[in-house]
Amino acid sequence: MSDLYHLRRPVRQILTEWLDIHPPTPKTFEGVPRNNLDYVFNANPETAFLSKGADQVEPAFVPKFKPGTGIPLLEFDPEKLEVGRRLSDSRSENNFVYEVKWNGEPYVLKVNHQTIDDQENKRDRHLVEMNAYHRLLQSELCKEGVVPRPHGYFHIWGRQHPGWARTEKRPYETSGWLEGFTNPAEYPRAILFERIPNVTWLSRDQFTRENIFDLFDTLARLHAVGVIQGDMDARNVLWDGTRFVLVDFDKAIVYPERERVSKTQCSRDLIKTWENFMFDSW
Ligand SMILES: Nc1ncnc2c1ncn2[C@@H]1O[C@H](COP(=O)(O)OP(=O)(O)O)[C@@H](O)[C@H]1O
Ligand SMILES: [Mg+2]
Incomplete structure (x- = not known):
């Protein structure tokens, strides 16, 4: 895994190039990735998707948030x-x-x-x-x-x-x-x-190109606030018919305010998502 990732270009750009070559029709992504090219986030210079261009991607800089009220303690009854x-x-x-x-x-x-x-x-x-x-x-x-x-x-x-x-x-x-x-x-x-109503798991076969973008954009929104999900299992991504909702943060990493998120940690989420959703038959 050590050669996977250090993203040098925006995720959407990398995905677009990859998807132009591998359009998502049902069952296109069979089984585990077959070769390095199927690892869309592979940073190996020999492979196509990350070889070009300078490093344009800065890891997210966590902003300062308002203190907020926190999660209330409820009296058990x-x-x-x-x-x-x-x-x-x-x-x-x-x-x-x-x-x-x-x-x-x-x-x-x-x-x-x-x-x-x-x-x-x-x-x-x-x-x-x-x-x-x-x-x-x-x-x-x-x-x-x-x-x-x-x-x-x-x-x-x-x-x-x-x-x-x-x-x-x-x-x-x-x-x-x-x-x-x-x-x-x-x-x-x-x-x-x-409780998020009417959620299901969107299976690999059902993913459209837009779904793939949506899912990675959703993940990027987490990373942008300094949260690495840490367990991008297919069951932790819920689909309500219009949007993805991410759950299960008991393995999450939270970066301090005003610090940069680690690119390596973000990449773990990206790679796991990629493997689980595009390739895993679940
Ligand atoms: N807020 C929610 N609304 C609807 N379903 C949920 C919600 N939170 C969790 N679930 C369902 O419960 C399952 C287990 O929750 P999760 O937090 O992933 O626990 P675990 O750590 O056991 O995997 C999820 O896969 C999802 O199907
Ligand atoms: Mg879970």
Whole structure:
């Protein structure tokens, strides 16, 4: 991967050249990239797409944002919460994401779950995700619909909390929505998001040229506010019929204000997007 990227020209320009040669008709991009030319972001001077021209692309310079109000802490109350279907991969033990109603209104609840790996790497995925959404809120990308708006966050009662005994609810029991939290010392922490209606995943076969531009433009808007998504998996890109919405920021990197974003980090997002959307059969 080391020779991939250092973008020397704007993404749109690189994509345009590539797409002129490989027009996106269904199933054009079969399987993994076949050769270096299929790596549109390859910086190898032997390959066509990045060989010409001087370095014209400056990495994004993160602006200074207004302080903003932050994401409010909500007081957890099981009586106000109605948990519906699970949205996250049922094999995943990392996070538990559900369609919920809170006070009768539809939301998505993401309960962040620390793995052993996280503990070893001293990584707190809830704080990483909170931090990223704090920036995304400040930057107005939530308002503009690029990412969902976080409505608030919860510290959910742990399994020993006496409050449970006063309710009928037993979420930690088998088949309960918190059954994955087996460690009594871990208090589940969660973020309540605006639920984006009618979203699907746009499959590789359905991508038009405009979709490809849109998706990369959406990603560039994140990078411009100093956020690297860090996990550009196909399932983290939602399509509502008119626009892409990016979710899942528990592996994000947030650059400080008034600093430049790392081109190498941006390129990781670009390359992963390229591989996952153009080539991966999922
Ligand atoms: N705000 C939202 N509105 C609608 N669907 C969502 C929303 N947030 C997440 N989802 C759905 O839930 C799935 C899992 O959420 P995600 O944040 O990616 O969790 P995980 O870390 O488990 O992958 C997504 O792939 C998406 O389908
Ligand atoms: Mg995800």
